[in-house]
Amino acid sequence: MNLLRLAWKNISGNSLRSWVVALCALVVAAFALFSTLLLRGAAASLELAADRLGADIIVVPEGAQTEMEGALLMGVPAHFWMPEENVAKLAAIPGVEAVTPQVYLATLIGASCCSVSEMFMIAYDPATDFTVRPWLEARLPAGLALGEVIGGDYISATEEDNGILVYGALVTLRGNLEPTGTGLDQSLFFTLETAHELARVSEIAAEEPLVIPPGQVSAVLLKTKPGLDTEALAVEIYRTVPGVYPIQSANLFQSSRTQLKSLLNTVVIIMALIWPLAILLIGMIYLMAANERRRELGVLRALGATRRFVCESLLAEASLLAFCGASVGVFIAVLAIYLFRRLIMVSLGVPFLLPSAGSLALQIGIGVLLSMLSVFLAALFPALKISRQDPAIAMRE
Amino acid sequence: MSKVLGAVMVVAALVLAIAPVFTDCQSDGKWLTTANGKQVSMKCHWTGIAEIAAAIPLAIGGLYALLGGRRKETTRLAAIVGVASGAVAILLPTFLIGTCGSATMTCNLLMRPILLSAGIVAIVASTALFFVARDQEMPVAPAAAA
Amino acid sequence: MIRLQDVTKVYPLAKGHSVTAVRGVSVEIGAGEFAVIVGRSGSGKTTLLNLAAGLTRPTAGRVTLDGVDLWKLSDQEQSYTRNRKIGFVFQFPSLLPTLTAHENVILPTIFGRNGAEPDARDRAAAMLERVGLGDKLSSYPRQLSGGQQQRVVIARSLINNPELLMADEPTSNLDERTEGEIVGLFRELHSSLGLTVVLVTHTRQLIQPGMRSIEMAEGRIVEAG
Numbered sequence A: 001m002n003l004l005r006l007a008w009k010n011i012s013g014n015s016l017r018s019w020v021v022a023l024c025a026l027v028v029a030a031f032a033l034f035s036t037l038l039l040r041g042a043a044a045s046l047e048l049a050a051d052r053l054g055a056d057i058i059v060v061p062e063g064a065q066t067e068m069e070g071a072l073l074m075g076v077p078a079h080f081w082m083p084e085e086n087v088a089k090l091a092a093i094p095g096v097e098a099v100t101p102q103v104y105l106a107t108l109i110g111a112s113c114c115s116v117s118e119m120f121m122i123a124y125d126p127a128t129d130f131t132v133r134p135w136l137e138a139r140l141p142a143g144l145a146l147g148e149v150i151g152g153d154y155i156s157a158t159e160e161d162n163g164i165l166v167y168g169a170l171v172t173l174r175g176n177l178e179p180t181g182t183g184l185d186q187s188l189f190f191t192l193e194t195a196h197e198l199a200r201v202s203e204i205a206a207e208e209p210l211v212i213p214p215g216q217v218s219a220v221l222l223k224t225k226p227g228l229d230t231e232a233l234a235v236e237i238y239r240t241v242p243g244v245y246p247i248q249s250a251n252l253f254q255s256s257r258t259q260l261k262s263l264l265n266t267v268v269i270i271m272a273l274i275w276p277l278a279i280l281l282i283g284m285i286y287l288m289a290a291n292e293r294r295r296e297l298g299v300l301r302a303l304g305a306t307r308r309f310v311c312e313s314l315l316a317e318a319s320l321l322a323f324c325g326a327s328v329g330v331f332i333a334v335l336a337i338y339l340f341r342r343l344i345m346v347s348l349g350v351p352f353l354l355p356s357a358g359s360l361a362l363q364i365g366i367g368v369l370l371s372m373l374s375v376f377l378a379a380l381f382p383a384l385k386i387s388r389q390d391p392a393i394a395m396r397e
Numbered sequence B: 001m002s003k004v005l006g007a008v009m010v011v012a013a014l015v016l017a018i019a020p021v022f023t024d025c026q027s028d029g030k031w032l033t034t035a036n037g038k039q040v041s042m043k044c045h046w047t048g049i050a051e052i053a054a055a056i057p058l059a060i061g062g063l064y065a066l067l068g069g070r071r072k073e074t075t076r077l078a079a080i081v082g083v084a085s086g087a088v089a090i091l092l093p094t095f096l097i098g099t100c101g102s103a104t105m106t107c108n109l110l111m112r113p114i115l116l117s118a119g120i121v122a123i124v125a126s127t128a129l130f131f132v133a134r135d136q137e138m139p140v141a142p143a144a145a146a
Numbered sequence C: 001m002i003r004l005q006d007v008t009k010v011y012p013l014a015k016g017h018s019v020t021a022v023r024g025v026s027v028e029i030g031a032g033e034f035a036v037i038v039g040r041s042g043s044g045k046t047t048l049l050n051l052a053a054g055l056t057r058p059t060a061g062r063v064t065l066d067g068v069d070l071w072k073l074s075d076q077e078q079s080y081t082r083n084r085k086i087g088f089v090f091q092f093p094s095l096l097p098t099l100t101a102h103e104n105v106i107l108p109t110i111f112g113r114n115g116a117e118p119d120a121r122d123r124a125a126a127m128l129e130r131v132g133l134g135d136k137l138s139s140y141p142r143q144l145s146g147g148q149q150q151r152v153v154i155a156r157s158l159i160n161n162p163e164l165l166m167a168d169e170p171t172s173n174l175d176e177r178t179e180g181e182i183v184g185l186f187r188e189l190h191s192s193l194g195l196t197v198v199l200v201t202h203t204r205q206l207i208q209p210g211m212r213s214i215e216m217a218e219g220r221i222v223e224a225g
Helices: A002-011 A015-053 A066-074 A086-093 A131-137 A192-205 A230-240 A254-292 A294-302 A307-348 A357-389 A391-395 B002-023 B043-066 B072-096 B106-132 C043-054 C074-084 C101-109 C121-130 C146-158 C176-193
Strands: A056-060 A095-105 A120-124 A148-151 A163-166 A169-176 A187-191 A219-224 A244-248 C002-012 C017-027 C033-037 C059-063 C086-089 C165-166 C196-201 C211-219 C219-225
Touching: A002 A307, A015 A066, A015 A254, A015 A307, A015 A357, A056 A066, A056 A230, A066 A244, A066 A254, A086 A095, A086 A219, A095 A192, A120 A192, A169 A192, A187 A192, A230 A244, A254 A294, A254 A307, A254 A357, A294 A307, A294 A357, A294 A391, A294 C074, A307 A357, A307 B106, A307 C074, A391 C043, B002 B043, B002 B072, B002 B106, B043 B072, B043 B106, B072 B106, C002 C043, C017 C059, C017 C219, C033 C043, C033 C176, C043 C165, C043 C196, C074 C086, C074 C219, C086 C146, C101 C121, C101 C146, C121 C146, C146 C176, C165 C176, C176 C196
Parallel strands: A120 A187, A148 A169, C033 C196, C033 C211, C086 C165, C165 C196
Antiparallel strands: A056 A219, A056 A244, A095 A120, A095 A219, A148 A187, A163 A169, C002 C017, C002 C059, C211 C219
């Protein structure tokens, strides 16, 4: 028997008071961790997605910027086109090191000829591509053959032999890219040659044919020469090539970045409300305890407990309750984020990536400590007050 | 405490049984069209129906604890049934039957995480019930005479 | 052993009022005595006991235990004195409901800097055996009768081998037969352990030969045996 065991025994008396304190700790920890994971996960995801594309500037048809972001971030299929000649025009601009076109397609909705409904597909030019090339060089040096595809992290084969049914044709999934937390995770990547073959097969085998407008591409990705001012280049592109809009990588996902900022503000405001309220509530509860338990604490003093022991005993109780509540809170937060991450992404319109194990452990630790500190602070004044009571007066009726 | 855990188990069972009705793709108006034009339910719908099989034993176990089940052994049995039901509830949308392929479909956004959450809650509550189960005490004679 | 010199205790009440519970009382209780403080409700007997035990600071006067002024000690020293030298039995149920009988008896041994002493568990079990509750070690207070609970309290009060046992109306909530048993236990402990006992009661019938009686009324001692 010692102070900690005594504290634990007192708590497990199951009083409503203990539950409320633990619940406050739970809410503070859960909310703090949930918002941190969400905001940091979204920011990390945006960085990763921009990196994944590997482009310094992405050129899309004018007016298609928002649709482009929706496609890359949320995997919402994009349907926009611009003339193929733009590729050569862009390559000719001084300062441009490399260009590669991409064609954006989508599977049908609820059709039996497509295993996965409404999936975003990116057809690339293997001769000039730099988006999937790093991955291919590491895993499939020979590249993708006709009828072969690679998928984002979420894609899995739905047919036998790693097959996926697309517009009635069976393509082979050769591998998966690392997760980014964005719509790229739900996308298929294949060569332009495969795309045209799919279009050809779909005329017979699919409910609706896959249409690739001839002489058209969806976007052109640019790599600039090192050290170049991408802003100036973007202006030059806008001036030189009509009907296009250049998106700088740094400005990519601008609407999401703005969304994240306003989300951050909302979180800060909510936290600014929850935290003091929780501390106030816990403080009130411990002051109420002053009255309810004064006799019991008076007895402890009569038996020879010092003021310090009584104070430490109450703080130990508070800390134990906080630890239990916070532990459950972080468990709930991690579970909620993990299970409901796709819903969160779709509802809030921001991408999300789960952190690494180390980063998660650190954030969990901070969440629990923050919660415990809150409860400790809240209980400190009442604990000091109770411990200073005259034992005889405390034990009076 | 047993009553509280029993109530949690019953609520989890209700969630398992009812949530799929409102959150599978069929509720969102999405069907699978076969080659000959017929509309059939997608596998998330079948998962939802199968969840009822997990929900029923979970509810029975929860009700026993909630309504003041007196025997320790029976309460522990109810807890074991609860854990098994929770496990089945988790396995159905993940390995046994599964949900639809696309990540943004309603069954993946809503139904699957809700079922997994309810399954986890069922397992945690049932495990706790196992450890708090005890034979009901006889009431003690009043401590002080008048 | 205990000496109260011209001790007064005034309790402040709401709205500037106050009540004087003990007025200028001087009394000395020697080692080995069995003193019974009697008086009606509100006579100040409980307050006198609390003053003697150092549980409340006197408004005026001095309280010494074995020559040491209790209120010149630090909180730590005072608590140590209470812990080691005085055993206390209360009128109200004072066992911690979340601890077993055994754990309640061990409780006074954990207040030291080093936590519970290694032999505390054995001593506590022996104490409970001594008061006739050797088979109730793992019972919780709610599972014990009123008389049994008071026996546990008595065992707890003796765990640190005090010289002085103070009891504030220990039998007021018990039936007559149990009351007799408890007082009998006090007498037995007084004679076998050589304890100094100070017992507060409103029942004159508890006073027996060999006991010194001190009668209080309206905060003063009106008759001392």
